[in-house]
Amino acid sequence: MRSLQHYIGGRWVTPSGSAAPYPVINPATEQAVAQVLMGSAQDVDIAVRAARAAFPAYAARSLDERIADLQRLHAVFKRRYGEMVAAITTEMGAPHDLSSGTQAASGLEHIDATIEAARQLDWERKVDRTVNVVREPIGVCGLITPWNWPINQIMGKLAPALVAGCTVVLKPSEQAPLSAQLLAEFIDESGLPPGVFNLVHGSGPVVGAAMSAHPDIDMLSFTGSTRAGIAVARAAADTVKRVTQELGGKSANIVFADVDLDATIARGVRQCFNNTGQSCSAPTRMLIEASVYERALDIAAATARAVKVGDPTKPGDHLGPLASRMQFDKVQGCIAAGIAEGARLMVGGPGRPEGLGTGFYVRPTLFSEVHNQMSIARDEIFGPVLCLMRFATLDEAIEIANDTPYGLAAYVQTADPAKAQTVARRLRAGSVRLNGASPGYLEPFGGYRQSGNGREGGVYGLLEFLELKSINGYYAS
Numbered sequence: 432m433r434s435l436q437h438y439i440g441g442r443w444v445t446p447s448g449s450a451a452p453y454p455v456i457n458p459a460t461e462q463a464v465a466q467v468l469m470g471s472a473q474d475v476d477i478a479v480r481a482a483r484a485a486f487p488a489y490a491a492r493s494l495d496e497r498i499a500d501l502q503r504l505h506a507v508f509k510r511r512y513g514e515m516v517a518a519i520t521t522e523m524g525a526p527h528d529l530s531s532g533t534q535a536a537s538g539l540e541h542i543d544a545t546i547e548a549a550r551q552l553d554w555e556r557k558v559d560r561t562v563n564v565v566r567e568p569i570g571v572c573g574l575i576t577p578w579n580w581p582i583n584q585i586m587g588k589l590a591p592a593l594v595a596g597c598t599v600v601l602k603p604s605e606q607a608p609l610s611a612q613l614l615a616e617f618i619d620e621s622g623l624p625p626g627v628f629n630l631v632h633g634s635g636p637v638v639g640a641a642m643s644a645h646p647d648i649d650m651l652s653f654t655g656s657t658r659a660g661i662a663v664a665r666a667a668a669d670t671v672k673r674v675t676q677e678l679g680g681k682s683a684n685i686v687f688a689d690v691d692l693d694a695t696i697a698r699g700v701r702q703c704f705n706n707t708g709q710s711c712s713a714p715t716r717m718l719i720e721a722s723v724y725e726r727a728l729d730i731a732a733a734t735a736r737a738v739k740v741g742d743p744t745k746p747g748d749h750l751g752p753l754a755s756r757m758q759f760d761k762v763q764g765c766i767a768a769g770i771a772e773g774a775r776l777m778v779g780g781p782g783r784p785e786g787l788g789t790g791f792y793v794r795p796t797l798f799s800e801v802h803n804q805m806s807i808a809r810d811e812i813f814g815p816v817l818c819l820m821r822f823a824t825l826d827e828a829i830e831i832a833n834d835t836p837y838g839l840a841a842y843v844q845t846a847d848p849a850k851a852q853t854v855a856r857r858l859r860a861g862s863v864r865l866n867g868a869s870p871g872y873l874e875p876f877g878g879y880r881q882s883g884n885g886r887e888g889g890v891y892g893l894l895e896f897l898e899l900k901s902i903n904g905y906y907a908s
């Protein structure tokens with residue numbers, strides 16, 4: 432069985448401690464496919480020292496040189512693309528077509544968008560006759576990433592950190608580490624200077640906590656649960672480092688009666704179930720105007736029943752398994768809670784789909800007659816479970832949508848452009864998508880309230896890795 436090592440200072444190294452290896456489980460087969468050699472606080476310290484030593488020279492490289500570094504990484508990634516697709520399918524169960532068309536593709540897209548953003552950014556600006564404001568790399572950055580969109584979340588942080596001139600220490604999820612290990616191979620092959628990128632495997636309570644509290648990490652970018660994000664912020668507080676967080680969500684999808692109901696409802700169901708529901712911005716609460724509610728239920732049920740679940744290595748638009756036994760058990764508990772709370776189970780329910788006795792597969796599930804006091808309407812389930820709710824007026828729709836501790840994304844469906852803009856501006860969410868609009872890699876992504884702070888994507892994500900310096904007494908020649 433392959434053992435995954437750390438990558439520190441341009442070399443593959445074994446952990447310094449004696450923690451038991453962590454098995455990497457293929458969620459479709461429930462069999463171990465690799466093992467992670469788990470790191471310790473000492474390993475974090477070694478990686479941070481390597482990043483700190485590499486920082487002055489890397490920060491001094493020109494923007495063109497740093498862009499060239501990303502372009503070389505892009506070339507290696509593109510040439511070995513099939514390996515990344517296979518790694519993501521194996522480690523977290525994303526079906527082949529999703530892994531190839533979206534999951535792995537996001538890594539290349541983030542590199543392209545970051546290069547474009549770097550060329551758009553005003554890196555130096557004269558703001559007064561004698562004052563020049565410059566943007567400089569913040570320093571050594573810790574990156575902690577999740578398992579649900581593994582390479583998307585890594586490259587959404589790593590690409591802007593590198594083009595900014597920062598050096599990094601990455602801790603990927605121990606549940607889905609194969610893509611991060613492969614990326615470290617790409618980086619090694621691309622010729623990035625030793626110490627600029629460092630990879631330390633390990634758990635959140637050990638490696639993540641050590642990174643959060645480390646005095647020589649200047650900035651920490653975290654994506655994960657709100658609970659873990661709170662722990663990261665607490666651990667980082669004593670060193671007053673910058674912390675950006677992309678956390679949980681419970682996004683509302685508001686459907687007004689004036690839309691093409693068949694297309695809109697079907698799209699909303701599929702968006703919720705995408706990636707087997709394991710997306711923080713998934714539209715998991717569908718709010719439907721009362722006059723079309725009953726007809727919408729029929730459309731949603733028919734769409735959900737048509738969704739197929741199966742082997743993620745096969746081509747097709749089916750759903751794969753959930754990423755882990757822990758996630759499977761959590762989703763099963765949420766479905767049981769919805770039934771106990773009195774929601775109407777329309778499609779799916781507890782247990783595995785018929786014919787799938789092995790693997791962490793779940794039944795795509797639809798609840799109607801849901802209200803915002805039910806746990807399934809308030810808690811982030813992170814599975815293919817959609818709650819259907821009704822509203823009578825525009826104000827009531829906005830009130831229900833905003834009645835959540837989260838604020839990551841929201842969705843509005845209406846044929847009235849003025850109404851769409853009015854509603855979008857009243858929703859307390861970091862991004863609002865109108866009438867099926869797709870997200871772009873240059874737009875800011877992040878949330879309000881317990882969905883986190885800071886942004887990723889484009890110029891907005893790049894700014895998180897930069898400091899502002901005012902130089903007074905500057906005179907242009």
